[in-house]
Amino acid sequence: xxxxxxxxxxxxxxxxxxxxxxxxxxxxxxxxxxxxxxxxxxxxxxxxxxxxxxxxxxxxxxxxxxxxxxxxxxxxxxxxxxxxxxxxxxxxxxxxxxxxxxxxxxxxxxxxxxxxxxxxxxxxxxxxxxxxxxxxxxxxxxxxxxxxxxxxxxxxxxxxxxxxxxxxxxxxxxxxxxxxxxxxxxxxxxxxxxxxxxxxxxxxxxxxxxxxxxxxxxxxxxxxxxxxxxxxxxxxxxxxxx
Amino acid sequence: xxxxxxxxxxxxxxxxxxxxxxxxxxxxxxxxxxxxxxxxxxxxxxxxxxxxxxxxxxxxxxxxxxxxxxxxxxxxxxxxxxxxxxxxxxxxxxxxxxxxxxxxxxxxxxxxxxxxxxxxxxxxxxxxx
Numbered sequence: 001x002x003x004x005x006x007x008x009x010x011x012x013x014x015x016x017x018x019x020x021x022x023x024x025x026x027x028x029x030x031x032x033x034x035x036x037x038x039x040x041x042x043x044x045x046x047x048x049x050x051x052x053x054x055x056x057x058x059x060x061x062x063x064x065x066x067x068x069x070x071x072x073x074x075x076x077x078x079x080x081x082x083x084x085x086x087x088x089x090x091x092x093x094x095x096x097x098x099x100x101x102x103x104x105x106x107x108x109x110x111x112x113x114x115x116x117x118x119x120x121x122x123x124x125x126x127x128x129x130x131x132x133x134x135x136x137x138x139x140x141x142x143x144x145x146x147x148x149x150x151x152x153x154x155x156x157x158x159x160x161x162x163x164x165x166x167x168x169x170x171x172x173x174x175x176x177x178x179x180x181x182x183x184x185x186x187x188x189x190x191x192x193x194x195x196x197x198x199x200x201x202x203x204x205x206x207x208x209x210x211x212x213x214x215x216x217x218x219x220x221x222x223x224x225x226x227x228x229x230x231x232x233x234x235x236x237x238x239x240x241x242x
Numbered sequence: 243x244x245x246x247x248x249x250x251x252x253x254x255x256x257x258x259x260x261x262x263x264x265x266x267x268x269x270x271x272x273x274x275x276x277x278x279x280x281x282x283x284x285x286x287x288x289x290x291x292x293x294x295x296x297x298x299x300x301x302x303x304x305x306x307x308x309x310x311x312x313x314x315x316x317x318x319x320x321x322x323x324x325x326x327x328x329x330x331x332x333x334x335x336x337x338x339x340x341x342x343x344x345x346x347x348x349x350x351x352x353x354x355x356x357x358x359x360x361x362x363x364x365x366x367x368x369x370x371x
Contacts (some may be wrong), residue, residue: 139263149268149284157263187264195261195280 002031003054005069007061013091016106023110043076058087062094064216074130087113087235094215096166097133102237112237120231121178124163127223131213135161135225138209139187145203157189161225178242183227201226262297296330
């Protein structure tokens with residue numbers, strides 16, 4: 001059985017949710033629904049459902065929803081993420097992770113969950129917050145500390161620490177593999193001024209800027225960003241970007 | 243990693259790019275090919291090749307399999323195989339390599355030793371005799 005976790009912003013998508021539930025029922029993908037607005041401790045709620053036999057958790061919402069579910073799973077030591085599969089049904093905007101997994105919309109998501117194609121991908125961590133796709137910060141004023149050296153950006157631009165690349169068609173011309181155990185550090189100042197490093201961990205300093213992870217959550221600097229040893233099984237489609 | 247473009251054949255697969263707008267300080271160790279267009283201070287060691295662009299400013303000792311240099315370096319170069327010095331290159335430091343090519347216009351201030359190459363030739367001559 002599946003566990004569906006609805007984000008609280010979905011109240012305004014009643015019709016979409018009704019259609020989704022009919023579709024999931026028709027595909028015989030029924031499951032327990034948890035609404036984030038009714039839950040105080042998501043990790044405990046997930047743990048209880050796992051104890052009842054749940055093995056697939058589906059975040060219904062956007063990047064932020066998936067990030068909340070991921071953190072609830074990984075922050076509870078009593079939950080074994082290696083036995084779980086995580087899916088997403090994208091509804092509304094800010095769904096770049098779903099797109100990278102090849103899930104274009106909520107209608108396509110049902111069939112993809114039914115097909116249950118799984119890919120294990122790396123997980124990254126910024127201070128105490130886990131993330132799937134990437135961490136972003138403005139380049140100017142940012143100092144990056146790596147194992148034996150530091151990097152200073154002398155010009156404005158963008159620093160990206162990519163685990164799962166969500167914009168493959170980007171003009172920034174990047175390749176990144178979410179299964180290689182490395183974070184791709186990419187510094188973009190202009191089309192002719194780009195830098196690239198493959199790293200395991202990094203510390204970021206900036207006195208004025210915050211780091212945005214999964215295009216949803218802000219993290220204060222200084223921040224330690226690293227790839228953790230654990231992977232997570234994500235439900236993907238054939239048209240995924242990796 | 244960046245997608246392939248018009249770089250030399252030995253730099254199609256690049257592990258690290260130090261771009262024009264960044265400054266790297268410290269001891270950088272790599273395994274693959276590295277392109278430097280920005281500033282580097284400290285040291286750099288890699289099992290792969292290093293391409294130093296025209297605008298690069300380097301104050302560091304570099305160890306690599308092959309180096310192509312078109313920029314400026316204050317430091318020693320230890321090259322396992324081949325060093326290519328371009329017309330715009332400025333090298334202020336000692337060179338240790340097996341093979342070298344130097345374009346007209348390049349500036350080199352330092353000792354150049356090719357002991358490994360000599361040793362290889364001597365070995366081949368001994369084997370031939």
